[in-house]
Amino acid sequence: MSKPEPLTHDVIVVGAGLAGSWAAMIASQQGVKDVAVLSKIHPLRSHSGAAQGGIAAALGNTRPVPSTGAEGPLEQVPDGSEPSDSLESHIFDTIKGSDWLGDQDAIEIMINDAPRVIYEYEHLGCVFSRTPDGRVNQRRFGGHSAPRACFAADWTGHVLLHTIHEQALRHGVKFYSEWYCMDLIVEDNICRGVVALNILTGEIHTIRAKAVMFGTGGYGRAYKITSNAHANTGDGVAIAYNAGVPLMDMEFVQFHPTGLYKHGILMSEACRGEGGYLVNSQGERFMERYAKAKMELAPRDLVSRSEQQEINEGRGGEADRDAIYLDLRHLGREKILQRLPQVRELAIDFVGTDPIDKLVPIQPTAHYSMGGIPCDASGQVIADAQGTPVVGFYAAGECACISVHGANRLGTNSLLDASVFGRRAGFAIAEFVKGGAQLHPIAGDPAERNRQRVRSRMENPGKESIDKIADALKTTMTINCGVFRDGGKLQIALQDIQRLEERFAHAPIRDKSSRFNTDVLNALETEHLLSFSAVIVAGAIARTECRGAHWRTDHPARDDQNWLKHTLAQRQGEGEPPKLDYKPVNINYEKYPPQERKY
Numbered sequence: 001m002s003k004p005e006p007l008t009h010d011v012i013v014v015g016a017g018l019a020g021s022w023a024a025m026i027a028s029q030q031g032v033k034d035v036a037v038l039s040k041i042h043p044l045r046s047h048s049g050a051a052q053g054g055i056a057a058a059l060g061n062t063r064p065v066p067s068t069g070a071e072g073p074l075e076q077v078p079d080g081s082e083p084s085d086s087l088e089s090h091i092f093d094t095i096k097g098s099d100w101l102g103d104q105d106a107i108e109i110m111i112n113d114a115p116r117v118i119y120e121y122e123h124l125g126c127v128f129s130r131t132p133d134g135r136v137n138q139r140r141f142g143g144h145s146a147p148r149a150c151f152a153a154d155w156t157g158h159v160l161l162h163t164i165h166e167q168a169l170r171h172g173v174k175f176y177s178e179w180y181c182m183d184l185i186v187e188d189n190i191c192r193g194v195v196a197l198n199i200l201t202g203e204i205h206t207i208r209a210k211a212v213m214f215g216t217g218g219y220g221r222a223y224k225i226t227s228n229a230h231a232n233t234g235d236g237v238a239i240a241y242n243a244g245v246p247l248m249d250m251e252f253v254q255f256h257p258t259g260l261y262k263h264g265i266l267m268s269e270a271c272r273g274e275g276g277y278l279v280n281s282q283g284e285r286f287m288e289r290y291a292k293a294k295m296e297l298a299p300r301d302l303v304s305r306s307e308q309q310e311i312n313e314g315r316g317g318e319a320d321r322d323a324i325y326l327d328l329r330h331l332g333r334e335k336i337l338q339r340l341p342q343v344r345e346l347a348i349d350f351v352g353t354d355p356i357d358k359l360v361p362i363q364p365t366a367h368y369s370m371g372g373i374p375c376d377a378s379g380q381v382i383a384d385a386q387g388t389p390v391v392g393f394y395a396a397g398e399c400a401c402i403s404v405h406g407a408n409r410l411g412t413n414s415l416l417d418a419s420v421f422g423r424r425a426g427f428a429i430a431e432f433v434k435g436g437a438q439l440h441p442i443a444g445d446p447a448e449r450n451r452q453r454v455r456s457r458m459e460n461p462g463k464e465s466i467d468k469i470a471d472a473l474k475t476t477m478t479i480n481c482g483v484f485r486d487g488g489k490l491q492i493a494l495q496d497i498q499r500l501e502e503r504f505a506h507a508p509i510r511d512k513s514s515r516f517n518t519d520v521l522n523a524l525e526t527e528h529l530l531s532f533s534a535v536i537v538a539g540a541i542a543r544t545e546c547r548g549a550h551w552r553t554d555h556p557a558r559d560d561q562n563w564l565k566h567t568l569a570q571r572q573g574e575g576e577p578p579k580l581d582y583k584p585v586n587i588n589y590e591k592y593p594p595q596e597r598k599y
């Protein structure tokens, strides 16, 4: 491979999803001249574009038809009357959804910013679905006590991402499409740039920058059944960890209740928001047993566990009896075609079932990472429990942990998180760069180190298959670190990961070519999956309680006495488990003291 000159930009944003695009667009709009975005896939294929159901904001534009009660159809709130929702209610729902692990100061910031961000999207040309009088329409979502999901049919992420991408282009942001970030350069707690592979040519570059931001998205691909795109391999999280940044609350992985059976592809929660039912093989609406008040619109952790329990107790369907069913038939053809056209197509294409007249087989699917790179509400990455900043390094979106979702995220709060905090990071980065930030010198040749990393794996004489290692990892994570966990299963997962890491040392890259070498990408991604999966499992073993998505059957209660705190996992030497540290949750004990979480 040839040795190109280092590239230089004022700001490098890694990730072209909503978080990265907002940050780049705002930094540029605020007068930073040279902002570049790096994306390993075409920017518009970022997973944000796959989001279906909606983005939350307490606008209060719709409410249940008064005569039918809370579960009935929605109507728009008449002009001049009280809105049906409030910021206060959105804040409380999010805190309760997080099982009190969310930082309440950050949650307040996100929710207070939400209406402004929706109107900003609208003014930038985003085509939301409308109420009859032209306001932004809103539907119900799980764990939210009012209809507050703003949506564009079931293409919400697609329209939001296109809107912000266009604006970033308009403001002169440069996009490096199909460039893969391999490494982060941090020395003396100052971030100095990244190392990236140009996938087309195979050249590896050092890219120097005054500020680096990660908006690298989630890591659902560590699981066998997942709703996540193939690109969601948690690279940014692993790269930051390898560079010495601790990871926060990684044990909290969200399983979405409605992944298509055997595929994991998402049937949006909007299906239940629009009134869909969940039934077991006996046709029972089993949520009555688990969440009498909220039924199918209980939060995701609870619904996924309820489904898994039905399956474990023999009430699942299909040949191996581990499917549950989504019933949309009573919504009628017109509503399904108007509000849920994409999920209908997905069901027809992948399981051969048309939800207009048939039950859709589904199962819980790995969906969202609550944990990630610790940072504050301006995206500033934090190096330790004392809050020391990593100068010049920012993060936002799903790879970041601020933490607004705590132990369990509510649906539609993630597009909001990526938008609000991507936007805020953009302002903070602009201020940092315009305030005289420097290009710091870089010791040695990080690009060369990474070329050597690829070369030595190409020359590795071992016989192990990287694909088989990745597959074994996903299997053990699904079986042993899934919806229900216990100490024994988690230890098996830990040992499996250790053995897989040893095997990985003997796994060569077989394709030796340089142009568009997907074998190289697969090797780098698998290395990343292994390193952060070990962190998920270590955090889960240590946390001997049930909280949100982390459910230990051998410790079946929430334990605020010992565990109302965030985990921070720091990388140790090669092959060693991470060092775990903890920091307090930001709680306003007068306003939102911890309570039992009932639905």
Ligand SMILES: Cc1cc2nc3c(=O)[nH]c(=O)nc-3n(C[C@H](O)[C@H](O)[C@H](O)COP(=O)(O)OP(=O)(O)OC[C@H]3O[C@@H](n4cnc5c(N)ncnc54)[C@H](O)[C@@H]3O)c2cc1C
Pocket: 014, 015, 016, 017, 018, 019, 020, 038, 039, 040, 041, 043, 046, 047, 048, 049, 050, 051, 052, 053, 054, 055, 056, 156, 157, 179, 180, 181, 182, 215, 216, 217, 218, 227, 228, 229, 231, 232, 235, 236, 266, 268, 367, 368, 396, 397, 398, 399, 411, 412, 413, 414, 415, 416, 418
């Ligand atoms: C199917 C599905 C439906 C969803 N529906 C909803 C919904 O209705 N409402 C809601 O609120 N949330 C939803 N979510 C969650 C939400 O979409 C995501 O959490 C959010 O969009 C994440 O945005 P992001 O900008 O952080 O990352 P992403 O949009 O995932 O973007 C990540 C970016 O990082 C880049 N990248 C990653 N690694 C590298 C690397 N090594 N080098 C270079 N580039 C890299 C990728 O190319 C990509 O551009 C859904 C998620 C899924 C999977």
